[in-house]
Amino acid sequence: MNEKDILAxxxxxxxxxxxxxxxxxxxxxxxxxxxxxxxxxxVLLIVAAEQRFGIKFRTAELESLKNVxxxxxxxxxxxxxx
Amino acid sequence: MEQLPWLPPHPxxxxxxxxxxxxxxxxxxxxxxxxxxxxRRDFILTARLDKLVTTGLAEHAAAARLTPLRVALxxxxxxxxxxxxxxxxxxxxxxxxxxxxxxxxxxxxxxxADDPALNAFAPQLVVxxxxxxxxxxxxxxxxxPAEVEAxxxxxxxxxxxxxxxxxxxxxxxxVQQTLVPADPPLFGSFEALVPASPLALIERLNxxxxxxxxxxxxxxxxxxxxxxxxxxxxxxxxxWHQAKQxxxxxxxxxxxxxxxxxxxxxxxxxxxxxxxxxDNTLWGGVVGDDGVDGIQLGQGSASGEAFLxxxxxxxxxxxxxxxxxxxxxNDLEVAEAAFAHREMAIExxxxxxFVANWDDKAGNLRRIASLLDIGLDSLVFVDDNPAERxxxxxxxxxxxxxxxxxxxxxxxARLAAAGYFEAASFTADDAxxxxxxxLNAERKAALSQASDMDGYLRGLDMVxxxxxxxxxxxxxxxxxxxxTNQFNLTTRRYxxxxxxxxxxxPRAIALALRLEDKFGDNGLISVVLxxxxxxxxxxxxxxDSWLMxxxxxxxxxxxxxxxxxAAAAQAAGWRALVGEYRPxxxxxxxxxxxxxxxxxxxxxxxxxxxxxxxxRYELASxxxxxxxxxxxx
Numbered sequence: 001m002n003e004k005d006i007l008a009x010x011x012x013x014x015x016x017x018x019x020x021x022x023x024x025x026x027x028x029x030x031x032x033x034x035x036x037x038x039x040x041x042x043v044l045l046i047v048a049a050e051q052r053f054g055i056k057f058r059t060a061e062l063e064s065l066k067n068v069x070x071x072x073x074x075x076x077x078x079x080x081x082x
Numbered sequence: 083m084e085q086l087p088w089l090p091p092h093p094x095x096x097x098x099x100x101x102x103x104x105x106x107x108x109x110x111x112x113x114x115x116x117x118x119x120x121x122r123r124d125f126i127l128t129a130r131l132d133k134l135v136t137t138g139l140a141e142h143a144a145a146a147r148l149t150p151l152r153v154a155l156x157x158x159x160x161x162x163x164x165x166x167x168x169x170x171x172x173x174x175x176x177x178x179x180x181x182x183x184x185x186x187x188x189x190x191x192x193x194x195a196d197d198p199a200l201n202a203f204a205p206q207l208v209v210x211x212x213x214x215x216x217x218x219x220x221x222x223x224x225x226x227p228a229e230v231e232a233x234x235x236x237x238x239x240x241x242x243x244x245x246x247x248x249x250x251x252x253x254x255x256x257v258q259q260t261l262v263p264a265d266p267p268l269f270g271s272f273e274a275l276v277p278a279s280p281l282a283l284i285e286r287l288n289x290x291x292x293x294x295x296x297x298x299x300x301x302x303x304x305x306x307x308x309x310x311x312x313x314x315x316x317x318x319x320x321x322w323h324q325a326k327q328x329x330x331x332x333x334x335x336x337x338x339x340x341x342x343x344x345x346x347x348x349x350x351x352x353x354x355x356x357x358x359x360x361d362n363t364l365w366g367g368v369v370g371d372d373g374v375d376g377i378q379l380g381q382g383s384a385s386g387e388a389f390l391x392x393x394x395x396x397x398x399x400x401x402x403x404x405x406x407x408x409x410x411x412n413d414l415e416v417a418e419a420a421f422a423h424r425e426m427a428i429e430x431x432x433x434x435x436f437v438a439n440w441d442d443k444a445g446n447l448r449r450i451a452s453l454l455d456i457g458l459d460s461l462v463f464v465d466d467n468p469a470e471r472x473x474x475x476x477x478x479x480x481x482x483x484x485x486x487x488x489x490x491x492x493x494x495a496r497l498a499a500a501g502y503f504e505a506a507s508f509t510a511d512d513a514x515x516x517x518x519x520x521l522n523a524e525r526k527a528a529l530s531q532a533s534d535m536d537g538y539l540r541g542l543d544m545v546x547x548x549x550x551x552x553x554x555x556x557x558x559x560x561x562x563x564x565x566t567n568q569f570n571l572t573t574r575r576y577x578x579x580x581x582x583x584x585x586x587x588p589r590a591i592a593l594a595l596r597l598e599d600k601f602g603d604n605g606l607i608s609v610v611l612x613x614x615x616x617x618x619x620x621x622x623x624x625x626d627s628w629l630m631x632x633x634x635x636x637x638x639x640x641x642x643x644x645x646x647x648a649a650a651a652q653a654a655g656w657r658a659l660v661g662e663y664r665p666x667x668x669x670x671x672x673x674x675x676x677x678x679x680x681x682x683x684x685x686x687x688x689x690x691x692x693x694x695x696x697x698r699y700e701l702a703s704x705x706x707x708x709x710x711x712x713x714x715x
Contacts, residue, residue: 016096040162040163043321043325044125044126044129044331046324047321047332057320062324
């Protein structure tokens with residue numbers, strides 16, 4: 001999967017978790033840009049992304065997520081490392 | 083990991099949810115959400131389903147035939163991410179749950195320090211969801227068994243204090259979650275030989291919690307026993323360190339279901355009857371084609387043993403009070419003849435309703451429900467044939483129809499995992515229920531032989547025993563109150579604690595009634611709660627609840643019950659009884675109950691429900707009552 005595919009799939013994950021099909025993600029999107037993206041929703045996003053991509057994030061990686069671009073890169077690294 | 087495998091898969095649940103979301107009518111949306119909650123779903127779809135009903139659930143609960151219930155979750159781990167799954171699992175069991183979550187880790191304060199928010203919520207059920215990391219026992223690793231015992235005692239006593247608070251303050255039913263070991267063993271297999279090792283401590287604590295719960299009438303959410311079903315989604319250290327979650331969000335549908343089934347059991351909404359298909363469900367092969375000797379059942383082949391094991395599981399369920407029924411496409415004689423097979427574990431006489439014909443199964447399931455006087459929502463239908471399962475689900479959405487594994491060897495585990503028959507109590511009456519349904523069949527046969535009704539009733543030699551409800555009768559009486567829908571004048575549901583509060587009032591008359599006849603003991607068949615009420619005159623006694631098991635319908639039992647109640651009320655100095663009828667969708671059969679017994683309609687008191695009607699029975703001028711029952715009060 002390239003970055004574009006991952007972003008598209010991740011967008012679908014956001015749509016499902018927030019039950020909102022109008023969310024548009026870019027590499028620069030952060031928690032501040034999306035209504036309801038609090039610490040609880042963050043865990044849901046992580047677990048939903050793990051389920052969608054078949055990967056598992058490490059504890060340390062979860063703390064360093066800054067924005068959607070970073071999220072996509074991390075997923076890509078994980079997918080390549082499989 | 084696949085969750086809720088007993089629920090059927092939906093071809094595209096996500097799209098169905100999106101479509102439902104666009105519905106304008108909130109009741110239609112709720113009704114559709116209840117239907118969709120019956121499909122297999124992961125945590126994301128479950129949360130989306132929950133969002134469909136976040137508004138309007140309370141207002142439309144009655145119209146959607148849901149029982150509203152307030153549940154407080156007091157927890158030592160984060161629960162917020164589990165709420166959608168708990169509510170959706172509630173919908174699936176016809177419960178409209180409103181949930182209150184105490185701030186994380188504040189479960190003691192919530193109960194001990196008079197929390198105003200919790201007081202305002204007034205929970206009917208309190209869940210203490212604790213985990214093994216909370217308040218670890220302070221004993222050194224080398225502690226003796228006696229020291230461990232003392233520490234366990236102290237901890238359990240603290241829990242019992244919390245339980246008592248919940249009951250005294252809110253008359254709430256308490257559900258205690260058992261502790262799931264969070265940390266790996268220190269000693270390996272030697273662990274249990276060290277009394278104060280972490281796993282040995284938790285195991286000892288769980289045992290003590292279970293014993294205390296049994297004594298105190300507290301229900302368990304036995305997560306420790308269910309842990310295997312959660313795999314690594316339980317006590318995942320990553321989720322714990324990140325968000326203090328004991329249960330991973332991905333496992334929330336399973337947790338929600340397990341909690342909701344305990345809540346449903348406490349509310350009398352568990353299912354009651356296991357309806358079994360025959361060919362290729364109870365034995366291998368088709369008895370009509372292969373003959374009784376040709377079917378696979380019992381020792382000699384692996385698959386024959388697997389069918390036998392499933393039959394034995396059904397027999398065990400019957401022994402704990404689940405009613406057995408048969409629904410099969412077969413000639414009746416052929417189907418019944420199969421029960422003469424020497425390896426058959428289920429006896430023909432243990433089957434309370436036996437329907438074998440060539441009609442459609444939906445119609446036959448309706449017939450079974452009516453034969454047994456129970457609702458369709460009390461039935462679980464097990465059939466190996468996916469097409470039959472599909473038709474029944476479509477025709478009768480109230481009936482639970484589990485998806486089944488390929489191999490019958492896995493049927494018992496699947497039925498157990500689905501939790502249809504979750505219990506809130508177990509009494510001797512439950513153990514004898516199968517027998518009592520069989521007896522009823524004999525009574526029906528006797529009725530068809532008796533030339534006249536009076537002769538039949540006289541010949542039954544009925545004896546009604548009335549007891550004031552005390553500790554001994556409380557469990558069974560509460561159970562009957564919560565599961566009786568048809569012969570129930572007010573359909574008020576009470577927890578054991580609420581029941582104790584009403585019955586222990588010295589001015590109240592709370593009666594548990596048992597009926598024996600020449601065929602045997604019917605057990606507890608009726609409950610009447612009468613109490614003074616500020617809204618009516620001071621010399622009037624309000625019949626708060628009057629309900630009766632449909633098993634003894636048409637035998638004038640209610641007439642004899644009135645005689646007992648009237649005599650007790652008159653002896654206590656009351657001038658009149660006041661009966662109340664609150665119509666529901668299920669209790670139409672008692673709409674004329676009070677006028678039939680000679681009550682006169684009276685104006686409704688202040689604050690009564692609009693649909694309710696009120697009836698007065700003058701005690702001094704009462705006429706003698708006619709029935710054929712010997713009364714022992």
